[in-house]
Amino acid sequence: MSRQFYRSDAVLHDIPDAHFHKTFDVIIGGSPYADAYIFEVEQQVVGYALLSFTYSNEAGGLVLLIEEVYILPEYQKQGLGKEFLAFVEAHYRGDVALIRLEVEKSNKVALQLYKKVGFTKVDYIQLYKKTAKVKPHRE
Secondary structure, three states, X not given: OHHHHHOOOOOOOOOOHHHHHHHHHHHHOOOOOEEEEEEEEOOEEEEEEEEEEEEEOOOOEEEEXXXXXXXXXXXXXXXXXXXXXXXXXXXXXXXXXXXXXXXXXXXXXXXXXXXXXXXOOOOOOOOOOOOOOOOOOOO
């Protein structure tokens, strides 16, 4: 499903398969910086979410970043995304100062959902710079 997500219009570009493997290793290894959830309907896997955590002076505490949310097309618009966002807010209440996410401008359905459940657009320009290759994660 991660492969499907990165080949969709929800993201700007694809990523190497090695990134999927490394992320899986980090989560299974119990890292405090990443977490993941699997969405099931009638015992069938229909989606997933990937979360990461950081500290922010501006936010005054831990920030939870919803990195990825993917739901199979045939299960979209059935309330799973809304249910997951409510779960995240309730589950991490008191532990995180802020919940952030990114969304492609063209992803109108997701934008509408995020605004409906209380997310607010920020007017930051986000920049990034790739660094040298990072060593594979080993716990």
